[in-house]
Amino acid sequence: MRYLITGTAGFIGFHLARRLLEDGHEVLGVDSFSPYYDLALKEDRNTILEGYGAFRVARLALEDGPAFNAAWAAFSPEVVIHLAAQAGVRYSIDHPEAYISANLVGSFNVLEAARRLPVRHLLCASTSSAYGANVDMPFRETDRAVHPMTLYAATKGATELMGHAYAHLFGVPTTFFRFFTVYGPWGRPDMALFKFAKAILAGEPIDVYGGGDMSRDFTFIDDLVEAVVRLMDVAPNEANRVENDSLSPVAPFRMVNIGGGRPILLMEYIGELERALGRTATKNFLPMQDGDVPHTTASADLLERLIRYKPETPISRGVPAFVDWYRQRYGH
Structure with a gap:
C-alpha cells in the first residue's frame, strides 16, 4: 500500500516509516526539517529511510498548503498518518507562535487535503497532555478533556476537535491517538x-x-509503532464498535490511547x-x-479491544x- 506520513524526520515518524518500508509498503515522508533540535539527527534518520527504494521525502512545511496538496495528489496515498507537530510542553510557554503555525495551521491543511483527496483512513497523533488537569486515573478516551495545562496541549486538543468536525462533515474515517510518554532509540534530545x-x-x-x-506511563517506541500499524486496519465505523468505545455518534471518528497502563x-x-x-x-x-x-x-482497555494488543x-x-x-x- 501507499502511506503518506508527516514528520518522518522526527522520532516517531522515522520508526513508523521504517516499519512500513520493511513490511514492503511505499512511503512518502513529509517533513520541514525544522531546527527545533539537532538537524543532524533528523538528517541521519532520513538517510536511513532513503536507503529503502520505496521511500521518498517531500521537504516542505505543512503550513504551505499548495505544496503539501501537490505532494499528496502526486503520490495518491491510501492511508495518511499525521505525526508532524511542534512538540515540547515547556517550549510552548516561550514560543507559542510555533504551535499555532505548525499544529493548528499544519493540521488544518492535512484535513483539507483529506477532504479533497479522500483516503481509506486518516490517523492523527495527539497526546496524553490533552487530559490536562484531569485527576481520575487511568485516563479514559471518554473522559472530558477541557482543562489543558499548556498551549501545546491546547493545540493538540483543538486538532482533535477539528478532526471530528471534518470526519462528520466529509466522511473521512479518522482515528486520533493520544500517545503516552514515548521513548527509545533515536529519541528527541529535548526529552x-x-x-x-x-x-x-x-x-x-x-x-x-x-x-x-x-x-509517567512510559511507552517504548516499538510498542507504539505496533499499535499504530494495527490501528490502521481498524478504520472507525459502527461495524467495529466495541464496549466503552470512543466512537463518535455522528462521525467515523475515534480517539484511542496508546499506553500500557x-x-x-x-x-x-x-x-x-x-x-x-x-x-x-x-x-x-x-x-x-x-x-x-x-x-x-492510560487506560489501555479500548486499545486492547480494538487490536488485541497493548504496550508491554x-x-x-x-x-x-x-x-x-x-x-x-x-x-x-
Missing part, C-alpha cells in the same frame, strides 16, 4: 531520557522536577538509566515546572535499548 543520559555521562547533575515524585515513578526510571549506564546520577531536586502534571496513566515492554528492556543506541551514536 528526559536523552537529557539525563547526556548529563550523567558528562558528569553533570540532572534536574529532577517535582521532587522526583512524578510518574503501567505508571512508573520518575525515580525508578532514572534508576533504570543509572543501571544501564553503570553510573550514578547527581540529582538536583526542583519543584514542578509550569505546565507539568504529576501523574499520567518494561523499562528494564526499553531503557537499555536506548542506552545501547546512545552509546553507539555518541561514543560514550
Whole structure:
C-alpha cells in the first residue's frame, strides 16, 4: 500500500516509516526539517529511510498548503498518518507562535487535503497532555478533556476537535491517538531520557522536577509503532464498535490511547538509566515546572479491544535499548 506520513524526520515518524518500508509498503515522508533540535539527527534518520527504494521525502512545511496538496495528489496515498507537530510542553510557554503555525495551521491543511483527496483512513497523533488537569486515573478516551495545562496541549486538543468536525462533515474515517510518554532509540534530545543520559555521562547533575515524585506511563517506541500499524486496519465505523468505545455518534471518528497502563515513578526510571549506564546520577531536586502534571496513566482497555494488543515492554528492556543506541551514536 501507499502511506503518506508527516514528520518522518522526527522520532516517531522515522520508526513508523521504517516499519512500513520493511513490511514492503511505499512511503512518502513529509517533513520541514525544522531546527527545533539537532538537524543532524533528523538528517541521519532520513538517510536511513532513503536507503529503502520505496521511500521518498517531500521537504516542505505543512503550513504551505499548495505544496503539501501537490505532494499528496502526486503520490495518491491510501492511508495518511499525521505525526508532524511542534512538540515540547515547556517550549510552548516561550514560543507559542510555533504551535499555532505548525499544529493548528499544519493540521488544518492535512484535513483539507483529506477532504479533497479522500483516503481509506486518516490517523492523527495527539497526546496524553490533552487530559490536562484531569485527576481520575487511568485516563479514559471518554473522559472530558477541557482543562489543558499548556498551549501545546491546547493545540493538540483543538486538532482533535477539528478532526471530528471534518470526519462528520466529509466522511473521512479518522482515528486520533493520544500517545503516552514515548521513548527509545533515536529519541528527541529535548526529552528526559536523552537529557539525563547526556548529563550523567558528562558528569553533570540532572534536574529532577517535582521532587522526583512524578510518574509517567512510559511507552517504548516499538510498542507504539505496533499499535499504530494495527490501528490502521481498524478504520472507525459502527461495524467495529466495541464496549466503552470512543466512537463518535455522528462521525467515523475515534480517539484511542496508546499506553500500557503501567505508571512508573520518575525515580525508578532514572534508576533504570543509572543501571544501564553503570553510573550514578547527581540529582538536583526542583519543584514542578509550569505546565507539568504529576501523574499520567492510560487506560489501555479500548486499545486492547480494538487490536488485541497493548504496550508491554518494561523499562528494564526499553531503557537499555536506548542506552545501547546512545552509546553507539555518541561514543560514550
